[in-house]
Amino acid sequence: MHRYLRTLARFWSASLAAEMEYPANFVLELLAEVGNLAGSLFVLSLLYGPGQSLGGWSWNAALVVLGFYTLLEGLTSTLFQPNLSTIVTHVQNGTLDFVLLKPIDSQFWLSVRTFSPWGLPGMAMGVGLILVAALRAGAVLGPGTVAAAAVLLLASAAILYSLWFVIAATSIWFVKVWNATEVLRSTLVAGRYPVSVYPAGLRAFFTFVLPVAFLTTVPAEAVLGRASGSWMAASVVVAAACLVISRAIWRYALRFYTSASS
Amino acid sequence: MTAPREPRARAVWPLVRVLLSTQYAYMLEYRAEIALWALSGVLPLIMLGVWSGSGAGEAAGFTPAMLTRYFLAAFVVRQFTVVWVIHVFEEDNLQGRLSPYLLQPLHPFWRYLAAHVAEQVTRVPFVAALLALLFLLQPSLLWWPQRADVFWGVLATVAAFILRFLLQGVIAMACFWSERALALERLLLIPYLFLSGLVAPLETFPPGVRAFALATPFPYTVAFPARVLMGAEVNLGAGFLGLALWSGLFLILFLVLWRAGIRRYSAMGA
Amino acid sequence: MIIEAELLSKTYRVADKQPGMAGTLRHFVRRRHRDVPAVSGVSFAIAPGEMVGFLGPNGAGKTTTLKMLTGLIHPTAGTVRVVGHDPKRRQAAFLHQITLVMGQKQQLIWDLPPLDSFRVNAAVYGLTPPEARRRISELADMLELGEELTRPVRKLSLGQRMKAELLAALLHRPAVLFLDEPTLGLDVNAQARVRDFLADYNRRTGATVLLTSHYMGDITALCERVLLIHQGRLFYDGRLEGLSERLAPYRLVRLELTVPQPAAAFTGHGEVESLQGNQVCLRVPAAQLTGSVAQLLERFAVVDLEVSDPPIEQIIGGLFERGRVDDSPA
Structure with missing residues (x-):
């Protein structure tokens, strides 16, 4: 365990140093994040006419959902996406072998190897938006609420991580998986809005097929102090299942790699 | 001056045919990837879901049926105006493929244009399948546009594609000066996303923002063709004029930057 | 014996597959393949401290064998034992004792100085910082690496990069070194320096080295013993003199x-x-x-x-053309 933590610290300090070689990225990414958030806020404001509600959510409550979306998108650009592209590069260049020969869990290595600081402002904006909007919506952020929200945020991060990692794992067969990530990204956009906004069919899809509901709506409910026990339990179960599945798919991919690669 | 022109004119058509047919064959090889690309253009459909759950559309004079038509039309327009020329250009530039292209008596961007057209042809069955699936799940979404609307709508979509191609071509010229041209494209995507009408009809914008949006090229790339396709009342003349003016501007910019870029490229001996 | 391979075989199921994603998907649904033997019935044993050269033309099965020895590819048949372990289980105890260097693939972080990559590796292998520092400076001395260690990898020459790769690969003091074309693309001087280092390292640490190379010079400088593999079969296992005189007398x-x-x-x-x-x-x-x-x-x-020296490809090619190998002892 200690070794894994030390390795993680080394991984991240090395990636940080590598990213610092391109400081112009910071300004560009910050601009992009701010622009995206401003655009999302603008569209959300269009969806709310004067005094109206969206899917039973007040303006401030919906902002909490948008806050979680921004936070998770920041996390994606900080961790999930850079590591996915590293995995794809490993498979393309055949350097996956080096990773497999290290005395450390390969899924751990491939999931946290790189770290891009440019998603951090997005994450900070997301947290800020969640806090401001929740307080304005009249939420009481007691220890129970914060703990529940933290657990559900972890669950949603685990679900999102699994989705990305499974796509990364399929690169062992398909090598080029960018299109698949584009499909994922473009569908996850649905998480910008509370899931109750959507018509029944889409709502079912975003709950049972692509668990968008658990990514943003459920944690937002928790912050607003109105999460139901069954939704929270379901969220944790879905997260655990996603992690187990991602592990199983990775092991299967490795078995394929070691028996079929050349 | 007609004499030297004739052989060139005769040579153009076979060239176009060869370019398009080889690019089409190439794209067919990647049809599974193209299917995924088509699938990744679902944003207008998601936004249709959101807007139908909100009363704000109706407040702006959009009935549920109009909302449906608008976003379905926007979906189709988006599918056939996808442009990725900056990615190939950067790749060709980095991999050193640009130099051999420059030696050929054909501007490399014609090649890219042919690739885009071929990709769109490959895309047709997937878009049709997606729409069919949608109508199967939700028959109430079905509507048949007027023949004239289809004609003008397709024309507007093609013009919108050319505008986007030229705009991205201008941005792609940054590859000659910087390694971060793709980041510029990422920034450009933001106003495209929010001002083009892809996520919200322009009619729902507050008047000030709407006027601002209309002063940019973005609404011509989605909102205008989508409104033509859905059969809404539009000023065709003004729309096509806007498309032509912006395209002309970007074409001039593109050509100027291309010449400067090539001069720099050959000076560096890359 | 530190490495033992017995009747090692690997058969690839090669798919008759159309190129591209579409072909891949079609192949995914309905598979059609041929079995292609890459390595068939190869047996050998290597004692601790030996330096053994692995020869053979492209596609002979060298890399496949090397990967089976490291556990990256699972054999179709036969057994392997390396430092007392079955490589394909990739146990930590096994991985701590081996290393793999591939001449055309790099593990150093491109944008950073090699030192940063070394620190990552040190953490992965659980070395304490002072221990890591000691080993880095020791190996850097042997490799004659100095200020290069604090320059970004992308600014290093191919030779410097290879030396840094070697340092990264040897930080955990492996007992067995698998080197796949370690001098590929290097100029003559850099090749010589890498060779000298490997010989020196072997002398000092008693590590076992198994290396493949296209350059006869690498093999002649380093290996007393060679394994010659062709079309997946072991054709020669013995002292280098016997082979090089017979095969490359020009x-x-x-x-x-x-x-x-x-x-x-x-x-x-x-x-x-x-x-x-x-x-x-x-x-x-x-x-x-x-x-x-x-x-x-x-x-x-x-x-x-x-x-x-004539390229090994040419020697072996010529050899098989003349059909002289058929009666060699295997």
Whole structure:
């Protein structure tokens, strides 16, 4: 365990140093994040006419959902996406072998190897938006609420991580998986809005097929102090299942790699 | 001056045919990837879901049926105006493929244009399948546009594609000066996303923002063709004029930057 | 014995697959393949501290065997034991004792100085910082690496990069080194330095080294024993002298002349390999090399002259053409 933590610290300090070689990225990414958030806020404001509600959510409550979306998108650009592209590069260049020969869990290595600081402002904006909007919506952020929200945020991060990692794992067969990530990204956009906004069919899809509901709506409910026990339990179960599945798919991919690669 | 022109004119058509047919064959090889690309253009459909759950559309004079038509039309327009020329250009530039292209008596961007057209042809069955699936799940979404609307709508979509191609071509010229041209494209995507009408009809914008949006090229790339396709009342003349003016501007910019870029490229001996 | 392979075989199921994603998907739904043997029934044993060269033309099965020894590929049949472990289980205890260096693939972080990559590796192998520092400076001395360690990898020359790769791969003091083309693409000086280092490292630490190379020079400088593999079978296992005398009793002499000469002008000096304008390449028997070179310099106006070993590809290719290997002891 200690070794894994030390390795993680080394991984991240090395990636940080590598990213610092391109400081112009910071300004560009910050601009992009701010622009995206401003655009999302603008569209959300269009969806709310004067005094109206969206899917039973007040303006401030919906902002909490948008806050979680921004936070998770920041996390994606900080961790999930850079590591996915590293995995794809490993498979393309055949350097996956080096990773497999290290005395450390390969899924751990491939999931946290790189770290891009440019998603951090997005994450900070997301947290800020969640806090401001929740307080304005009249939420009481007691220890129970914060703990529940933290657990559900972890669950949603685990679900999102699994989705990305499974796509990364399929690169062992398909090598080029960018299109698949584009499909994922473009569908996850649905998480910008509370899931109750959507018509029944889409709502079912975003709950049972692509668990968008658990990514943003459920944690937002928790912050607003109105999460139901069954939704929270379901969220944790879905997260655990996603992690187990991602592990199983990775092991299967490795078995394929070691028996079929050349 | 007609004499030297004739052989060139005769040579153009076979060239176009060869370019398009080889690019089409190439794209067919990647049809599974193209299917995924088509699938990744679902944003207008998601936004249709959101807007139908909100009363704000109706407040702006959009009935549920109009909302449906608008976003379905926007979906189709988006599918056939996808442009990725900056990615190939950067790749060709980095991999050193640009130099051999420059030696050929054909501007490399014609090649890219042919690739885009071929990709769109490959895309047709997937878009049709997606729409069919949608109508199967939700028959109430079905509507048949007027023949004239289809004609003008397709024309507007093609013009919108050319505008986007030229705009991205201008941005792609940054590859000659910087390694971060793709980041510029990422920034450009933001106003495209929010001002083009892809996520919200322009009619729902507050008047000030709407006027601002209309002063940019973005609404011509989605909102205008989508409104033509859905059969809404539009000023065709003004729309096509806007498309032509912006395209002309970007074409001039593109050509100027291309010449400067090539001069720099050959000076560096890359 | 530190490495033991017994009747090792690997058969690939090669898919008859159309290129592209579409073909991949079709293949995914309905598979059609042929079985292609890459390695068949290879057996050998290597004692601790030995340096063994692994020879064979491209596609002979060298890399496949190497990967089976490291556990990256699971054998179809046969058994392998390396430092007492079954490689394919990839246990931590096994991984701590081996290392793999691939000449054309790199593990160093491109944008950072090698030191940062070393620190990552040190953490992965659980070395304490002072221990890591000691080993880095020790290996850096042997490799003659100094300020290069604090320069971004992308700014290093190929030779410097390879030396840094070696350092990264040896930080955890592996008992067995698997080297796949470690000198590929290096210039003659850098090749020599890498060779010297490997010999030195083997002497100092008693590590076992198994290496493949296209350059006969690597093998002759380092390996007393060679394994020759062709079409997946082991054709020769023994001392290098026996092999190199039998297989490559000649050298290539490349000349650049001031005036082009016809091929006939070189009769008696050696077999003409290629002749292009004023560039000529002769195949000269090793025993007559000195004499031949002296004569050539005397008879022709020579701008430049270079003597080299024939590429291993050519030696082995020629060998199989002449069908001389069939009766070699396996």
